[in-house]
Amino acid sequence: MNEPNASQILLQIVGAVCLLLWGVNMVSIGLNRAFGTALRRFISNSTSNRFKAFGVGVFVATLLQSSTAASMIVSSFAARNVITITGAIAVMLGADVGTTFAAQFMSLDIAWLIPVLLAAGYVINKSMEESHYKHVGRSFVGLALIFISLGMIKTVAAPLGHSDVMREIMEPLSSQPLLALILAALFTWLAHSSLGSVLLFMSFVHAQMITPQLGFALVLGANIGGVIAPVVMTLRDIPAGRRVALGNLLTRVIGVFACLPFLSYIGPLMAELPGDPARQLVNFHTFFNIILAACFLPFIGPMTRLSEIILPDRARDEDESLPRYLDPTAFATPPAALACVARETLRVSDVIQRMMRDTLEALRTNNTHLVQSIRDQESIVDSLYESIKNYLARLSSHALDKHESKRYMQILTFSTNLEHIGDIIDKNLMEMASKKIRNQDNFSRQGFTEISDLHHRVMDSMALAQNVFMTGDVKMARKLFEEKAVLRSQEMQAAESHFRRLSEGVAETIATSSLHLDILRDLRRINSYVSLIAYPILEEAKELKPTRLRTTKPKVVKPKITKEKKELDESGSQDEKPN
Numbered sequence: 001m002n003e004p005n006a007s008q009i010l011l012q013i014v015g016a017v018c019l020l021l022w023g024v025n026m027v028s029i030g031l032n033r034a035f036g037t038a039l040r041r042f043i044s045n046s047t048s049n050r051f052k053a054f055g056v057g058v059f060v061a062t063l064l065q066s067s068t069a070a071s072m073i074v075s076s077f078a079a080r081n082v083i084t085i086t087g088a089i090a091v092m093l094g095a096d097v098g099t100t101f102a103a104q105f106m107s108l109d110i111a112w113l114i115p116v117l118l119a120a121g122y123v124i125n126k127s128m129e130e131s132h133y134k135h136v137g138r139s140f141v142g143l144a145l146i147f148i149s150l151g152m153i154k155t156v157a158a159p160l161g162h163s164d165v166m167r168e169i170m171e172p173l174s175s176q177p178l179l180a181l182i183l184a185a186l187f188t189w190l191a192h193s194s195l196g197s198v199l200l201f202m203s204f205v206h207a208q209m210i211t212p213q214l215g216f217a218l219v220l221g222a223n224i225g226g227v228i229a230p231v232v233m234t235l236r237d238i239p240a241g242r243r244v245a246l247g248n249l250l251t252r253v254i255g256v257f258a259c260l261p262f263l264s265y266i267g268p269l270m271a272e273l274p275g276d277p278a279r280q281l282v283n284f285h286t287f288f289n290i291i292l293a294a295c296f297l298p299f300i301g302p303m304t305r306l307s308e309i310i311l312p313d314r315a316r317d318e319d320e321s322l323p324r325y326l327d328p329t330a331f332a333t334p335p336a337a338l339a340c341v342a343r344e345t346l347r348v349s350d351v352i353q354r355m356m357r358d359t360l361e362a363l364r365t366n367n368t369h370l371v372q373s374i375r376d377q378e379s380i381v382d383s384l385y386e387s388i389k390n391y392l393a394r395l396s397s398h399a400l401d402k403h404e405s406k407r408y409m410q411i412l413t414f415s416t417n418l419e420h421i422g423d424i425i426d427k428n429l430m431e432m433a434s435k436k437i438r439n440q441d442n443f444s445r446q447g448f449t450e451i452s453d454l455h456h457r458v459m460d461s462m463a464l465a466q467n468v469f470m471t472g473d474v475k476m477a478r479k480l481f482e483e484k485a486v487l488r489s490q491e492m493q494a495a496e497s498h499f500r501r502l503s504e505g506v507a508e509t510i511a512t513s514s515l516h517l518d519i520l521r522d523l524r525r526i527n528s529y530v531s532l533i534a535y536p537i538l539e540e541a542k543e544l545k546p547t548r549l550r551t552t553k554p555k556v557v558k559p560k561i562t563k564e565k566k567e568l569d570e571s572g573s574q575d576e577k578p579n
Helices: 006-044 050-064 067-079 085-106 113-127 134-162 164-175 177-191 194-206 212-233 239-271 277-310 334-365 368-395 402-439 445-471 474-504 507-511 513-531 534-540 563-576
Strands: none
Touching: 006 050, 006 067, 006 134, 006 194, 006 334, 050 067, 050 085, 050 277, 067 085, 067 194, 067 212, 067 239, 085 134, 085 194, 085 212, 085 239, 085 277, 113 134, 134 194, 164 177, 164 212, 177 194, 177 212, 177 239, 194 212, 194 277, 212 239, 212 277, 239 277, 334 368, 334 402, 334 445, 368 402, 402 445, 402 513, 402 534, 445 474, 445 513, 445 534, 474 513, 474 534
16 A cells, blocks of 8 residues: 555645544533533632632633633623623633643543444434433534544654654744744634644644644643634623633733743653653643642732723713623523523513503603604614624524524514514604694593503503513413403404594594504504414414314305206106116
């Protein structure tokens, strides 16, 4: 068999590197999907002091195998004042240590575990299809891919360790550790995985493609590159959210450049520890992060103040049209993302209810300023709905299970119906309020009482719909559905009462007749949109009939018999009689 040439070796190494990064990503996403919601709750409740926060960071990053994921979670919490900046930075120091423990485990030579992980991953994923724990199986498969890819790199790259060409290529990097550090940082930033980079460099040392001394410089670069991604990803956050990633970057940069002049002394120290040169690289990665955490953990306060000086708070009024709860870091954990967007949808519902309350007051008082305020609030509804829609569109690119897909559609439908209600209030009810103000019309006392009673019933339905949306309770959904028929009956009674006043010649009723009937109609339309949240819940509980139409027997249509056809049939019957 022919020996592989340089291009084939390079192609196989590139493929193995991609498989390595894919496996790391699978493990992180799988564990995030399985335990992400619980971990987010755990982080938010366990940062009362820096040492406890440090331990939380170690645990979370070891489990998720991604300090970037931990950084994005704590940044979003800090931006919403769920945890303090001091606690968040302590979590990140722990997360950086936690990823080194994951690297220690993955650097072990345990090839026998690969078929066990593949088999266990497949069985768990298939046997727990209805549970979010099925994603643990995905993580097992990802872990197996990591071990497979590392084996591929070690095997394929082994011939390059004895290549004179490879030595000539690597010689400039060996003599220029700062250049090697920068290149490693760029690669790690692009790969979004310091863990994957460290494992890759370890494989290169094992294959003797690079020296351990060069590997130490590359590991330092990976430590910086791993914290660049969170800094870039939080650029649009408020300063409180950006300080966490910035504080973590500052500790990395200070630690790396403090260590860089002593690289020549690190090799002999690591060589005294048991293990081959590849193991020395992973040990260096672990010791560097532990020492860094020990040095900076007592000085988190000054680091927090430095980050506040670099990123001071911006004095600004809160813009109600901007979303508050759409956490971009929650996409890796769909249940958490769905909870975020549901909360934002409830905020839209609150704005709609405020518009509805103000609508009745505007109709009663002919207040022009209140009409304009309601229309301004409708712009807020449109802006928030657009943000919700875009967030859901991004979430749809992630794999959702059956329950998550159902909740996704429920949120999308409810938010869309709320936006339609806002349009009805703005384009219909406010137009009629403006017309009433221009004409200086007033409803009759009984007429406005009927509008007010119908309005209050719609408001009650909206409050009930919010509860149904959050709980999915069948009894409340049934009550909401029944209220629709009650409100329709009340609207018809109000219309009949209005026509009686017309026939009696009540002056206010005559002047506001079209306005009155149109308002009743629009209130019923709003209630119809509100009650739609109950339909899928009742259908799933088999509480709805397929149709409201009464079943009737099909009408049999008899063929029409003409006189000529009758005579012809009688003559034919006589011919058929036996002689």
